[in-house]
Amino acid sequence: MKIIPSNYTKSTDLPLKLNISFEAIFEYLERVAKDDTNYLQSSAIQLLEEYKDYSILRDGFEDFSNLEKYQKEIDKLLDILFPDLLQSNEIKAASIPFEFTTFKLSKRFQQIFDDAGEDYELKLRNFDESNIYILTCTFILSYYYKISTDFKRPFIFDIPNKKTGITKHYKTLFNGDFFKVKPLKDTKLITDEDVKLLLDNFNNIDLWREKFPPNSYEFKGFGIMNLFDVTQDESLSKLKENLLRKDENGFNELEKSISNLYDSTTIKMGFSKYNSTKEGLRFRNYKDEKSFIQLDDCSTKECQDFFCGGIIDNVFMNHELLAISDLEAYGKNSNYNGFYKVLKSQNIKSIILVPLQLKEGLLGVLELVSTKKYELNSINANKLKDVIPVFKVAIKRYMEEFENKLESVIQENYTSLHPTVKWKFYEEAENYLLKAESGNVEPSNLKSIVFENVIPLYGQSDIKGSSIARNNAIQADLIKQLNLASKVIEKAETLYNLPIYSDLLFRLNECVENIEKGLNSGDEISLTNFLKKEIYPVFNHLKTLDESLKNEVTNYMQQIDPQLHVIYDKRKKYEVSVNILNEELAKYIDTKQVEAQKMFPHYFERYKTDGIDYNMYIGQSLVQNFTYNEMYLNNLRLWQLQLMCEVENIAHELKNTLEHPLEIASLILVHSTPLAIRFRMDEKRFDVDGAYNIRYEIIKKRIDKALIKNTNERLTQPGKIAIVYSQNSDAQEYLKYIKHLQSKKLLLSPIEDVELEDLQGIFGLKALRVGVNYNKASETKITLNDLMDVIKDENSN
Secondary structure, three states: OOEEOOOOOOOOOOOEEEEEOOHHHHHHHHHHHHOOOOOOHHHHHHHHHHOOOOHHHHHOEOOOOHHHHOHHHHHHHHHHHOOHHHHOOOEEEEEEOOOOEEEEEOHHHHHHHHHOOOOOOOOEOOOOHHHHHHHHHHHHHHHOOOOOOOOOOOEEEEEEOOOOOOEEEEEEEEEOOOEEEEEOOOOOOOOHHHHHHHHOOOOOHHHHHHHOOOOOEEEEEOEEEEEEEOHHHHHHHHHHHHHOOOOOOHHHHHHHHHHHHOOOOOEEEEEEEEEEEOOEEEEOOOOOOOOOOOOOOOOHHHHHHHOOHHHHHHHHHOOOOEEEOOHHHHHHHOOOOHHHHHHHOOOOOEEEEEEEEEEOOEEEEEEEEEOOOOOOOOOHHHHHHHOHHHHHHHHHHHHHHHHHHHHHHHHHHOOOOOHHHHHHHHHHHHHHHHHHHHOOOOOOOOOOOEEEEEEEEEEEEEEOOHHHHHHHHHHHHHHHHHHHHHHHHHHHHHHHOOHHHHHHHHHHHHHHHHHHHOOOOOHHHHHHHHHHHHHHHHHHHHHHHOHHHHHHHHHHHHOOOOOOOOOOOHHHHHHHHHHHHHHHHHHHHHHHHHHHHHHOOOEEEEEEEOEEEEEEEEOHHHOOOOOOOHHHHHHHHHHHHHHHHHHHHHHHHHHOOOOOOOOEEEEEEEOOOOEEEEEEOOOOEEEEEOOOOHHHHHHHHHHHHOEEOOOOOEOOOOOEEEEEEOOHHHHHHHHHHHHHHHHOOOEEEEEEEEEEOOEOOEOOOEEEEEEEOOOOHHHOOOOHHHHHHHHHHHHHO
16 A cells, blocks of 8 residues: 655644544444345455454544554555556545545556656645645534535646656545544534634634634544546646736747647647738748748748648638648648648648638738647647637737837837827827727728917027038048049159149149039039049059059048048048037937926927927927916926026037037027917928918028128027017016026026017017026026026016
8 A cells, every 4th residue: 555645844733633543434344244235245244353453443543653554454444445447547545634644546546656756746736835724724614513615726736747748737626425523622612603703814823723723623534535637627727828928938838738738748839920912821920930830931922832722721711720640641642842841841740720810911820730640630639629719819919019019119219209298199099999990980080180279489509500510521521532632643643654644633633622612512422423433443553553552542542431432531520529419418408308397298309400409389288187377388488498508508518528629509489379289190290280370480490590680690609598589578588587597607697689680581580699607507406496486486577
């Protein structure tokens, strides 16, 4: 008789005193011995006579070592419960509850246990030892007081098979016919009120100990534990669970569940996707997706030729599950097509294809493959029917998540929506989808997104003289390149004195003179073409004539940019300097914007050109769960002016660190008349709406070229901030902001108030202009309270 000792550590005495007894067997034998009609009468009489000296087996014992001592007697006594006819079928054993000692295993159970290996410990899955005291109490309530607490969870043993590598799952049922539970002397019985109290206090271990003190009840007898193979159900359940997992190991766990479902370690899983078009099929897997049907990005015709007509019709057209149990037989019938060859190269001998419609025009195919012939077939393919619906849900979720990722990438890199206004777009999209899915009405096109009655704020920090600086850099590089080319030709003329070299020198010098007078559009391209066609062929010839000429040509070519085919020195320094300045200013403005949004949400968009310019819009229509007040507009205007001071200081500090020193000129455009902005679907950006409001956009585009009236002086100047306005009330508002920032040593005196020359179609603009203090700004921090104080002062006036 096999005895499996307990693998659990008993940390405390239980309310149940365990007394192993076989009294129920003796009582049964006594009844049989008195029944003259029972064919087992003589056997029962003989057994009772044989065991008359083993009263300990009837009276019971608490010392579990007696199981070993009376092993042969107990084994024979229990044979009556383990008939030979059922030994190879039933999985059962005698067991003592809560101590978890198991003995007298059926032959099938014994074989299962032996196949698990010597290191296997018979333990219940997910058994919480910390609850064993309360579990014992509910056992007493059930078997003595006949009160069902419904606490029991399914007890499952996970038993591996070392030979096959498959883990089987067995559900356990406990037969309670062979034991009795009773209170010991002086035990206080449980009342109805106690039961009600316990039912509401499951986790109160002290209360359970109070009502069921340790060793207050006796368990006398033994139990019979019956195991039932639930591997199929467990595998299906695990399969469904793994289908809904999102972690990186989900696919591997899913493959294991499939293997368990088929009781095989040779079955693997893959997945492939196909576009279905009018022309036919097209394979569209990504490299990191596991598929045994290894098609590269094949053409429609190649996909059609790859599969046989049966697979095309059944799987791709009719969306029916298809099984091939013998790949060699399939290959013979399909003339050894591409599908056969791909599987054959991977030693696959049977396969099941399960089509899953992902969305219109996109079909997924679940691939189950085996290296064994006939292991996968049309009969056991039916096992998948219970999980195919879950597969569809999981694949659909995957596709949705993937498309959401795509959308996130697009939004982040191309058409990102500002968080302040995103709610409006989602609201409109939801309305559109509801109409489209209702089927009652033809869905209309998405409505235009328009925000009415918003106040614009525009700011610009433009690199001063950027066009001239860029042209000067290009001009210097081109002259240097021409002089280098002339040096080569001059040396060739000295050595060989051919008239053609004199002509080339003349033309090179002529180019230099023309570029020194000024760079025109197209000069760079014309010069590059001249060098390619007229000079470089001569250079190639000169390299073959003389080593010194070869060195001169090599020196020339080393200074030419391989991508642009021109000298890229001065221009590179200029463009790198512009990029550094732009990046620093943009990074700072973006950081400050996060703070500004916390004051009151508003729309913000920023652009990098030769400098930074940005648009802001504020108003009630832009926000969903906030109440707009004009104070927030005042606050944002003061914040913008302060930001301009800080940006000016950053540019000033960077100036001497750049290879090409740069300066910025800052401008703010004030516009107090509310306007509307509309999202332009074609340009994926907001723009002002309406003919009258377009005037504001025209001013933005032309204002940085404005001159002070009756002078040739540009309004925008390095070291100064220009504030352009058209209404005197705006000037009065900004004068207060300027004075406040002057008190904080951010701005200098005096304040200029100037009129501007008329622009094309624009009349009557004025501007305030004030110098930036580069000495004190870095030491000054303006708090939110400072901002609010100025606004309060203005409102009180």
